[in-house]
Amino acid sequence: MYGKAGKGIDVAKSTDAVEKAYRAQVETGASTAVNVPTTDRRPTVSDAEVDRMMKEFAEPAMSGLVTVRTDAAHTVSFSPGKSLWKFIAVKPQNGKLVEYYDQAALKELYGDTFDGVLITRATGQKTPVTVQDVIGALRPALKSTGNRVGVIDTNPADARPADEGAPGGHRVPPRRMTSVIPHSGSPTLPRTRPRRPRWLP
Structure with missing residues (x-):
């Protein structure tokens, strides 16, 4: 070790x-x-650094089954005994240990699981799921011993930032929308109704 x-x-x-x-x-x-x-x-990585990586990544990563999905129809699971060890590892970098993912091995393992699934990118363009998307969803699940499911968000563009000046996590006040409703026998009067509030992350 x-x-x-x-x-x-x-x-x-x-x-x-x-x-x-x-x-x-x-x-x-x-x-x-x-x-x-x-x-x-002499070793370029200290014993303390090895202990840190074991506790923060290696032990939780190999603690059990981990799943990546976009929806119920597109899901794949990896186990410590049969597949996780094939694509996750650690490597030294400037005296520290960092996570390493063998992208080719991972892609081979999940195969055509996400074929046909498109992700709406920040540009508005819809593109297929990439191995980087899979890793992005996989990382937090590997580091958790409670929530072992990583979800690939196929529409991240919906997570728009809050209005300027609004504290993060607070609801943006609803805008009011004016509609004109004809009234028989009387002039047309404007009536207002509140737009349903939307919570922002």
Whole structure:
């Protein structure tokens, strides 16, 4: 689980040894084994970082079945024993461990599950579900031990921002709409009726 100190090739010093051996081989035609200098190597990722990644990602990710869906007709599940290990992993990056998803392996696993499903993008264009969409829905489900279902929102454009100045999560006051309703025998009078309020996220 944890990295261990060990020996590694000293690249800078080994370059000279390899160059000398190559020249000797060209001059004599005989090849000999090259002894290259080594140096001590220490793990680039700390034990504490390994513990953090285990607790925040690895353990919950492999805790049970996880499902990704757009609707009841388009759903796929992955299990720790048969499929999750095929596409999720962690890799070191600047002394930290980060999640890694093998997109090709994941795409092969869910296959044609989402064929025919279109997502309305921010531009208004409707495009098919991509592996990035699947990963986006999968990530929070993998990190949870309670809600193991990730839903791909096929119409995210509906989640429009609140009006300027309105606190997030508050209802935007309903606008009033005026309609003209004819009244027999009397002048046309304007009448108002409130528009049904819509809650914004």
